């Protein structure tokens with residue numbers, strides 16, 4: 001109990017103090033992006049890890065959130081920060097429709113439907129130019145020069161999403177979600193309205209993912225459909241963050257987010273300039289290998305299989321010493 | 322008034338009529354057994370009662386109201402609990418969490434739901450297993466978990482699909498005792514069972530079907546001596 005308090009205290013201090021100590025905008029940027037992925041990964045995990053409805057289309061909610069924020073300045077003459085709340089809500093409305101269509105299907109068919117849905121929404125965003133500016137994208141003026149405000153905003157968002165999901169998982173909803181994942185027919189015969197609760201899970205997931213998208217618009221000040229509705233960089237990344245960190249664990253996606261963003265950046269920068277340039281092309285391959293490794297040796301992710309990891313390290317330490 | 326009335330129930334799967342014009346009732350406080358050879362249509366009747374699939378024809382009346390076309394979860398909320406012949410434990414949840422999840426059918430607060438689950442687990446002799454993952458239970462435990470989960474929804478009518486299959490003799494006696502104790506709490510029971518020891522010792526009435534059709538109905542003695550029933554079972558054995 002005592003040790004736990006100390007651990008959380010230190011972690012809290014690090015989280016609050018990080019951008020004050022580490023002044024490099026580059027590292028601040030990486031942590032801001034990681035925290036954004038904590039939000040998306042945790043949201044994906046609520047739906048896929050806990051409720052068992054594996055989404056290959058979370059870019060839908062991220063992109064809708066981002067575009068909602070972008071439309072405030074371009075179409076309404078208001079600040080894009082209004083999009084933070086509106087982005088979550090509009091994403092939920094879109095999720096209502098996605099759920100209505102996709103939850104008619106189960107298992108892999110649901111996953112495929114969300115995959116198709118993501119591609120459809122991306123094409124709509126490209127072609128509906130009067131609303132989205134199409135491939136030109138949306139450019140806004142950043143509110144802050146410093147990264148500090150962005151850092152604290154996304155930190156609050158990340159902490160809030162984890163706390164809310166943790167609370168949900170300890171409530172009746174949480175029991176219902178996991179029951180649905182384990183056996184939908186059994187859940188239904190236990191009096192659980194499985195259609196309703198799958199939609200509840202999707203809506204909460206879409207809300208936070210949409211907020212993350214709106215944050216991205218505000219922070220990066222530029223979006224286009226190929227970025228925010230990207231299958232590869234958003235939908236698949238959300239899955240990787242969840243799987244690497246550990247599905248159906250509260251902290252898994254948070255750990256996964258930092259690892260995946262770190263890995264992505266390592267490759268993008270060709271191992272920080274140390275390796276030849278072509279290495280940056282290999283990041284898809286590296287992601288693939290990482291997923292294969294995790295699925296084979298840590299099927300429950302880094303957090304889910306922490307006990308195994310610890311055991312392996314203890315053994316090597318003992319045999320070394 | 323009967324608690325459950327099955328009226329001219331018919332269910333076809335693309336040409337195959339699995340249940341053909343079957344009618345019977347379960348009264349308040351009764352234990353009724355549904356028997357018949359393999360493939361007779363017993364599980365299909367259960368699946369029709371809790372509306373896993375739509376009826377082809379006929380009607381099902383529960384406490385005076387038709388439940389035809391209702392959603393499965395609604396039927397549970399109305400007071401019909403069921404177990405599955407092919408057990409469906411929520412494998413990666415603990416035994417306690419399995420039952421807590423179904424306690425939420427009548428209870429909203431987590432403390433009360435957990436308290437209810439513990440009560441039910443104790444009733445089903447599963448309390449000592451409460452912290453194990455459901456997938457680690459042996460078949461006897463899984464069968465009792467099915468019952469516990471159904472009981473936690475506080476049913477008026479419990480549908481038991483081959484609860485005794487695969488149990489050893491001592492577990493069998495325990496199962497018989499459990500079913501009796503459930504009835505004493507005021508729950509009516511409709512059960513599908515192959516094991517004659519169970520059927521004959523605890524049923525008030527037996528409804529026998531073969532090839533989806535009723536072949537006999539009556540008290541255990543009446544049905545045991547019924548020619549059509551003997552033929553259905555012996556015929557199957559000699560085939």
Ligand SMILES: Nc1ncnc2c1ncn2[C@@H]1O[C@H](COP(=O)(O)OP(=O)(O)OP(=O)(O)O)[C@@H](O)[C@H]1O
Nearest residue numbers: 334337339357358359360361362363364365366406
């Ligand atoms: N979902 C389904 N689709 C198609 N056919 C089905 C379906 N469910 C059951 N059947 C068929 O209906 C018939 C009755 O099956 P049912 O499972 O009701 O038998 P049962 O009396 O429960 O048998 P057992 O004692 O083996 O459990 C069988 O011929 C079976 O193949």
Ligand SMILES: [Mg+2]
Nearest residue numbers: 363364365406
């Ligand atoms: Mg059967």
